[in-house]
Amino acid sequence: MSAVATSGRTSATGRKSSGPRKSKLGWNLLGLLVFLTAGFPVYWMLNTAIKPAKDAIDSDPSLFPTGFTLDNFRRAFDIADFWGPVGRSLIVSLAVVVIGIAVGMLAALAISRFAFRGRKIVIVGILAVQMIPLVAMIIPVFLLLNDLDQYDKLSGLIITYLTFILPFTVWTLRGFIVNIPKELEEAAMVDGCSRTSAFIRVVFPLLAPGMVATSVYAFIQAWNEYLYALMLLSQQNQTATVWLGNFTTKHGTEYAPMMAGATMMAVPIVVLFLLVQRKMAAGLTAGAVKG
Numbered sequence: 001m002s003a004v005a006t007s008g009r010t011s012a013t014g015r016k017s018s019g020p021r022k023s024k025l026g027w028n029l030l031g032l033l034v035f036l037t038a039g040f041p042v043y044w045m046l047n048t049a050i051k052p053a054k055d056a057i058d059s060d061p062s063l064f065p066t067g068f069t070l071d072n073f074r075r076a077f078d079i080a081d082f083w084g085p086v087g088r089s090l091i092v093s094l095a096v097v098v099i100g101i102a103v104g105m106l107a108a109l110a111i112s113r114f115a116f117r118g119r120k121i122v123i124v125g126i127l128a129v130q131m132i133p134l135v136a137m138i139i140p141v142f143l144l145l146n147d148l149d150q151y152d153k154l155s156g157l158i159i160t161y162l163t164f165i166l167p168f169t170v171w172t173l174r175g176f177i178v179n180i181p182k183e184l185e186e187a188a189m190v191d192g193c194s195r196t197s198a199f200i201r202v203v204f205p206l207l208a209p210g211m212v213a214t215s216v217y218a219f220i221q222a223w224n225e226y227l228y229a230l231m232l233l234s235q236q237n238q239t240a241t242v243w244l245g246n247f248t249t250k251h252g253t254e255y256a257p258m259m260a261g262a263t264m265m266a267v268p269i270v271v272l273f274l275l276v277q278r279k280m281a282a283g284l285t286a287g288a289v290k291g
Contacts, residue, residue: 047065050070052069053254088154101214101218104214105173108176126171141163168217184202243261
């Protein structure tokens with residue numbers, strides 16, 4: 001009788017323990033599938049960048065590179081000025097991030113910490129702005145910048161990018177600030193800090209990871225934007241994304257040099273992410289657990 005009961009408990013325990021293992025294996029396979037799906041375009045870009053140009057237009061492409069060459073990178077440097085567009089893209093992206101984070105943090109703090117008339121309307125307005133397709137605003141933005149004498153200027157492009165990056169920044173930072181308890185500021189103010197000092201000493205250090213995560217996303221949006229940069233800047237002031245269009249000519253598209261140029265354009269993003277990856281991870285998980 002005892003042996004039968006022990007055998008029953010063992011089989012039940014075995015069934016319980018096998019369930020979580022199967023579930024974990026299923027999630028691991030799903031994660032691997034997502035990784036392969038998201039990473040394959042990046043792999044194909046690198047694969048095309050280092051293979052001979054004739055292999056890039058082969059009707060039966062090989063999954064693995066059949067040869068290795070750096071001629072595509074040299075061609076990418078020769079086809080047009082590379083450092084000029086990249087430098088302009090860096091100036092625009094960094095300016096958008098700095099201004100966007102500074103203004104967005106103040107706006108998010110006001111929305112999160114202060115009760116004022118029209119607060120809900122402001123929040124709804126921020127969400128509504130993000131729902132408007134960017135392509136729908138090209139003509140009004142063009143006419144406005146032309147009237148302000150900002151057409152074909154980097155400052156005009158920065159202002160334009162801020163119109164759709166600022167709402168994203170405000171909304172994201174608001175979520176981080178809301179998860180920081182008000183009691184921390186109140187305790188600091190009881191100890192003699194002013195509201196500004198309490199924010200700088202207490203809230204700002206807790207908000208820093210969220211600011212880093214928001215800054216990275218804002219930088220990526222400004223760096224990768226193509227449509228407005230194409231429409232609002234001339235050939236002499238083009239940014240890096242528009243520069244890639246030089247590989248498409250009346251004779252066709254030079255895919256291998258284009259992929260080499262795209263690879264070089266991805267380097268600043270990769271370097272930025274490697275520098276702030278710890279803060280980025282902390283920012284993405286901030287607020288997940290409320291104490």
